[in-house]
Amino acid sequence: MSALEIRKVRKDFGSERVLKEVSLAIDSGEFLILVGPSGCGKSTLMNAIAGLEPVTSGEIHIAGEDVTWRTPAERDIAMVFQSYALYPSMTVRGNISFGLEMRKMPKAEREAAVERVADLLQMSHLLDRKPSQLSGGQRQRVAMGRALAREPKVYLFDEPLSNLDAKLRVDMRTEIKKLHQRLGTTIVYVTHDQIEAMTLADRIAVMRDGHILQLGTPDEVYNDPVDMFVAGFMGSPSMNFIAATLEGAPGRFQLRIVTPEEDDLVLPWPRQRETPAMTEQVGRDVVLGLRPEHFSEEDERLAGQAEGTPLSARVSVSEPTGADILLRLPLGEREVTARVGPTCRVAPGERLALRVDMARAVLFEQANETRLA
């Protein structure tokens, strides 16, 4: 039985359809992340699950019960808001115990629950402060504590980290992951940050225009995207899309990339990655998707035995990040980003020998941006 199941949920605002038949199911203890650009409907879906917005049609089930028309209070869920939404007039203790008090938990039990959560989140020393006396990270912690104290069936997180500064965000991300591993809670988490999605999720639902485009593990979504949108959205720097023409026949497909002022670049497509659909596309324009890490600099010591397809290009910009170096280089008509090791010494304007790991490349139809291979 799923902890949370959404069946064909639609939501209209006036004449605008914000959610178009969204269906998904989450197992108990699963960490699901809804990710997508702003306006994709992820927050609307979250509000529908919480019961803050009625759905236009469809059903929402929590722990096997139909809660579509139940009030937020009756659904046994807790939510962490982007703005934290701490009650300003109450102390941290009051904030955490308010929900328990509303559920008529006896005072002694409430206090025990507050202590438990305060210990868990290491904020016992903050219990008697007001939200206005807390830093951003502490408020975030209290907001999580308020949710945890209730021990609901499902936790909802609505972009909980986006108001924190970069360093704190990474720390809290780790902390959320630890908490989830320890408590085994069921979490639905909305974010527009694909790194958060990759690092935290058991499964990711990539949304766009009120649809779920792809629902899968971080590995599936990252390495096996269903279309160009998902491929481009996940990953930073994002995937390079290179216009190419598909040539050849089964067993010897190749991609021809027309490069201005140079010879055409021809990349053979690995046999094990062929799909039947490719045959129909021979002679047509396709899009080759290569992530920055699919490139690597040619290592002379490994000459002759390195894997991947060799190519060379003139580097236009080199951006060292410390851990590695991002290179911009023209490939086909546009520039691509390649991620190489931090020891790669190359000046802008120089030619660099690279290898491309075609076994991990993905191929899209150009016309409808769907996956071809």
Add this chain to the structure above:
Amino acid sequence: MDNVIRRRTPAARLWRVALYAVLVVAALFYLLPLVVMVITSVKPLDEISAGSLLSLPMNPTLAPWTKAWGEACTGMRCEGVGGYFINSIAIVVPAVLISTLIGALNGYALTKWRFKGSELLFALMLFGCFIPFQVVLLPMAQTLGWLGISSSRAGLILVHVVFGIAFTTLFFRNFYVAIPTELVSAAKLDGAGFFRIFWRILLPVSAPIIVVSVIWQFTQIWNDFLFGVAFSAHDTQPVTVALNNLVNTSTGVREYNVDMAAAMIAALPTLLVYVLAGKYFVRGLTAGSVKG
């Protein structure tokens, strides 16, 4: 000790002196009527007829105040304005409390529990702020008659509450619209209902706007004359009406000192409310509930 860096040239200083001089004169000018009233109210009658308006009292006396409170004639009766002062309090206090509470509930419902047409309803309520009092005198008299509370304190309270709601709703609606709706969402998920959220979450952060609403309503209702004169009987008149009667009652010598004392009595409560509540006027009590 203000927090500004200024030019320190002689000309700039001269300008500042001139500026302050003008401001002080203007302030004195506005203060003058109050000064005259206070001085006159503690002078014996012979000093008033002999001396000038601004001369200080030689033999200060509180007799005019006690007379104004308990003995001065307002029309046919000579019981002072004291009883009418109590009337005013008995009308103003419930009217202010009720209209503020209803305004707060309206503002809360209009911003945090939006429904179809809530914006239109608010616009219509706003219209109530612009209706001249005179327009409703007759229909209101009729309504009070139907309700059986004409010429009573309850009738006056009702009139002031009805007229006050437009303003108090406006105040609270504009205050609550700035309070993040996520606070209400969080409380809903925590299991609180409409009134509980209002009482436990919103009202505790509403102090600044409650003060505004109370000061506004208190001043409006206390100073009201038209409704007071139209909808009251002899024993339910507010102090403003009694003051008018007192000043207009002519029996022999005109007692300016008593008139002034009565006027001071009628004006003091509003002054007092400003002095006491003014400092709570603007306070960012919600600071910190959201990202700060």
